[in-house]
Amino acid sequence: MINQKLIDGLSDQFAQLMSGQAQLPGEEMMKEQVSAILQGTFNRLDLVTRDEFDAQKAVLMRTREKVEQLEKTLAELEQKLTERDA
Structure with missing residues (x-):
């Protein structure tokens, strides 16, 4: 506050x-x-205060990085499945 x-x-x-x-x-x-x-x-x-805003921004950035990493891993797994089925 x-x-x-x-x-x-x-x-x-x-x-x-x-x-x-x-x-x-x-x-x-x-x-x-x-x-x-x-x-x-x-x-x-x-x-909210600037400190609260910055803390939430940092959490969002870490979450975004995890999502991007998971998307990359999923794409790699899908590629492997496609190659295996071909």
Whole structure:
């Protein structure tokens, strides 16, 4: 899932954009609400971290290599059967 520091950083940046001044009344509440909105949005998007993505990519690459190896082995066996039957 998305790191909480990312959510906090985005909500802080949003609060700075909105205020542009020193601490305003209600600013902390606004930060909490923005943080909650961002967290909810990211949860609905079902995002993953770069590390999770890279790990799944590595698994997929290994699986693809195994499939290609099995396809090659199958083609060789089929060739042998064809030659034997001929």
